[in-house]
Amino acid sequence: MDLRLSPISPSMPTRTGMVQRTPTAATSEAQSAGFSSALKGALAEVSAAQNNATQLQKEVQMENPNVSLEETMVAIQKAQIGFQATMHVRNRMVQAYSDIMNMQV
Template structure:
């Protein structure tokens, strides 16, 4: 699970946002939303891999080791816990902003 943000190398111009998105092609979302989406997809993939390995161990597949399965399960658990922490921080930040006096 890679959570690093890619640096923005495109120069700032006065193009509308829609034109900028069309120019880059909607291949990669930029900013926080793209990073969050990528992280959620990575966590989901890790959980899927762990489930598959767990099922293979239960079916006594000789090509899948118990150690490999346990490592995959731990990676999925850590990723899920990190996702929960991010969600809790975002909800807390939203609550703090909404409680600010104007």
């Protein structure tokens, strides 16, 4: 998975010399679209890895001489690691949502 994030908004120097970001409606839309697209891309990569591993498994079972057992096992491990990482992210997001919902106002 390759997640690259771009800067959200330009920085503006303040009187104290500190850099302050100026939030705008366009940057918040870009930020939500960026996270959404990054999440969808990551899920698509995990799904593709699982599909690739399944296809390689079928090819090994059909005794295709062009597909090696080692290549298949590596693809299965990559798919498994990607799925576990996805589950950890999902669990963290659900926990964060629960924590926010349980906050007293």
